[in-house]
Amino acid sequence: MSNQRQRALDVVQKRTTDRVNAPSDKISDFFAADVFDMNKMRSALAPETFSKVQSAINKGKKIDVETANQIASAVKTWALSKGITHYTHWFQPLTGSTAEKHDSFFNAQKGVEILKGSALIQQEPDASSFPNGGIRSTFEARGYTAWDPSSPIFIWGRTLCIPTVFVSYTGEALDYKTPLLKASDAINKTATKVCQMFDRNVNGMSISLGCEQEYFVIDRALYNARPDLVMAGRTVFGHHPARGQQLDDHYFGSIPSRVYNYMKDFEIECLKLGIPVSTRHNEVAPSQFEVAPLFEDINVATDHNSLMMDVMDRVAERHSLKVLFHEKPFAGLNGSGKHNNWSLITSTGVNVFQPSSSAKENLQFLTFLVNTIKAIHDNAGLLRASIASAGNDHRLGANEAPPAIMSVFLGSQLTAVLDALENNGDLQVDKGDNMYMKLGIDKIPEIILDNTDRNRTSPFAFTGNKFEFRAVGSDQNVAEPMTVLNLIVAKQLKEFHENVTQRIEKGEDKKIAIVNELRGYIKASKAIRFEGDGYSQDWETEAEKRGLPNVKQSARALDAYVTDDAKALFEDFNVMSALELEARNEIQHENYIMKLQIEARLISELGMTQVVPAAIRYQSKLMANGSALKDFGLDNSHVKTILEKVNGHINTIQTQVVEMNKERGEVNKIENTRDRAIAYSDRIKGKYFDAIRVAVDKLELLLDDEDWPLLKYREMLFLR
Numbered sequence: 001m002s003n004q005r006q007r008a009l010d011v012v013q014k015r016t017t018d019r020v021n022a023p024s025d026k027i028s029d030f031f032a033a034d035v036f037d038m039n040k041m042r043s044a045l046a047p048e049t050f051s052k053v054q055s056a057i058n059k060g061k062k063i064d065v066e067t068a069n070q071i072a073s074a075v076k077t078w079a080l081s082k083g084i085t086h087y088t089h090w091f092q093p094l095t096g097s098t099a100e101k102h103d104s105f106f107n108a109q110k111g112v113e114i115l116k117g118s119a120l121i122q123q124e125p126d127a128s129s130f131p132n133g134g135i136r137s138t139f140e141a142r143g144y145t146a147w148d149p150s151s152p153i154f155i156w157g158r159t160l161c162i163p164t165v166f167v168s169y170t171g172e173a174l175d176y177k178t179p180l181l182k183a184s185d186a187i188n189k190t191a192t193k194v195c196q197m198f199d200r201n202v203n204g205m206s207i208s209l210g211c212e213q214e215y216f217v218i219d220r221a222l223y224n225a226r227p228d229l230v231m232a233g234r235t236v237f238g239h240h241p242a243r244g245q246q247l248d249d250h251y252f253g254s255i256p257s258r259v260y261n262y263m264k265d266f267e268i269e270c271l272k273l274g275i276p277v278s279t280r281h282n283e284v285a286p287s288q289f290e291v292a293p294l295f296e297d298i299n300v301a302t303d304h305n306s307l308m309m310d311v312m313d314r315v316a317e318r319h320s321l322k323v324l325f326h327e328k329p330f331a332g333l334n335g336s337g338k339h340n341n342w343s344l345i346t347s348t349g350v351n352v353f354q355p356s357s358s359a360k361e362n363l364q365f366l367t368f369l370v371n372t373i374k375a376i377h378d379n380a381g382l383l384r385a386s387i388a389s390a391g392n393d394h395r396l397g398a399n400e401a402p403p404a405i406m407s408v409f410l411g412s413q414l415t416a417v418l419d420a421l422e423n424n425g426d427l428q429v430d431k432g433d434n435m436y437m438k439l440g441i442d443k444i445p446e447i448i449l450d451n452t453d454r455n456r457t458s459p460f461a462f463t464g465n466k467f468e469f470r471a472v473g474s475d476q477n478v479a480e481p482m483t484v485l486n487l488i489v490a491k492q493l494k495e496f497h498e499n500v501t502q503r504i505e506k507g508e509d510k511k512i513a514i515v516n517e518l519r520g521y522i523k524a525s526k527a528i529r530f531e532g533d534g535y536s537q538d539w540e541t542e543a544e545k546r547g548l549p550n551v552k553q554s555a556r557a558l559d560a561y562v563t564d565d566a567k568a569l570f571e572d573f574n575v576m577s578a579l580e581l582e583a584r585n586e587i588q589h590e591n592y593i594m595k596l597q598i599e600a601r602l603i604s605e606l607g608m609t610q611v612v613p614a615a616i617r618y619q620s621k622l623m624a625n626g627s628a629l630k631d632f633g634l635d636n637s638h639v640k641t642i643l644e645k646v647n648g649h650i651n652t653i654q655t656q657v658v659e660m661n662k663e664r665g666e667v668n669k670i671e672n673t674r675d676r677a678i679a680y681s682d683r684i685k686g687k688y689f690d691a692i693r694v695a696v697d698k699l700e701l702l703l704d705d706e707d708w709p710l711l712k713y714r715e716m717l718f719l720r
Ligand code: ADP
Pocket: 208, 209, 210, 211, 212, 279, 292, 293, 294, 295, 341, 342, 343, 344, 351, 463, 465, 466
């Protein structure tokens, strides 16, 4: 057997399971031990200083230098007491991972450990090494990171990490967090105003997010033996195994012990970091799993998701495992996504997406439900763009994950409620009438979603007391789709508030005005509601009839970010300028191109240097055997048949690789980044990737197992 493949398999046979023990049986003993959280701040800071931090967090107030110095000093003392010598500003640049640059507390001149308030508040990492989409001309290669006090400081590894935003000197956002904070602020304002129509005591909203994270785990030696996994995060070749996921036996089955210990280990690390991980289970595909923390404030949840992915990656090393976050590491098997559970909770503690026993709260519930649906309807293209990536292209529209068509699932009970509201016509409400009863919204039963009502094929589903955006890619920073979601709903709520106010000014009763406005939205946004099977061909046809966008390729979906409407929307709410949108668009297209470029190179290299040579070796064996059979006067036609098949596939691979590389030369010359990205999608990926893969995968089924150079799916997915 091929050396590389055999060696990797030998290593795996000898693996043992490392048992993992938690620091204590009680999670509360170590939860957030590595976080400089409110409790630690309260006890470390003078009361006045602490209350200044609190108002910075809750009201976004600026922190003065003196306060910053006191906080910095307290943080440093805490870190030193835990044996930590370095600190870093921790941020999420547009590369997609997290970034840090470590500085020592030790000041050699003074001979002591120091953390100044100014260093806590602001740093200047060299921004030129991060993508900026051409925002900075070369002479202005500076950017700075600024502390975000609303996300707690933590210790990860041997370093004190200070969550920050990352912006250019001219003020443009160079990270994911800045626009998210601004969009959250926008929805906070407009949602609060809408809530005040129902309850004057509401003075703010908290936006909640809980991310379910899917991932694959494979042995590290096996991972290292597949150059495509190492370089591209996904296998560009590989026939799916005889036993894939058709038995559905992996889902909710028992977790293999090595993976179980890995999970336990990274969960402990997460808990120490204050990430409230709570559920773990197997996913649909072999070797696929899911982890979900409890929901938190959207900014913290977003930081936590990035941090958790980093923790999962590093802890996997200890267990000689590799965690894969790619949206589609293995063709033919389920891909990985991130389900974003999202809701809005008032300062008085009411989840506006929770149907209630109070009629008044139900009208508020319907207001938010219908406005969200309307926002998705009006901005489906933008929402689709927010989850665009080369990796996610393999999931969306691949008939096993949410399709590229955005739609909203409500379940039968709520559908009936909205239908009734729609058909009620203009209400006549007389004095003394119970309007809620007349409208049929005096009581909306608590939505109990049984499994039949839980449509897993919907990209945007209402799940009882929250919406769940399921089309988000597993490798993605969730800040991007959450920025868009917050923004489009913010805009919709603003419009709603204005329209209802106008109606009231014209003399309509407030409740009637609200209901009439909602009725208009229900009608206008009906096309986006879909209760059926989102994976089916019928839905694609139906969606087209309804005029819903269905942009399968991310390179094209990204256009929605730079339309005049999108620019106006982002600018109106001060989330991003047209320039920032253009820059991000450029970065995303570049990124898309780079991903496909790497894959194309891998396909050509692995195809020509591993697969074809193996096939030729096998051909020689066949030819020797065929000639020998002939010498003995025996029938050798079966040998000839195999030879012909092998020959055909070699020929396909060889000619297609040559063609692809030639065409790549042409495509690379296209100046405009967007056009080049689309050309990569249509002319390189679309034309050649599958054609070559089919030939390679057929060879995998023909060649002597001994000769096959690449680890097979069954070996990667079922051995542990
Ligand atoms: P599922 O059955 O889809 O796995 P769960 O009830 O387990 O759903 O919740 C999945 C995620 O949704 C968890 O992260 C959970 O904390 C989160 N979640 C629950 N309620 C809310 C809410 N009101 N807002 C946001 N996220 C929520």
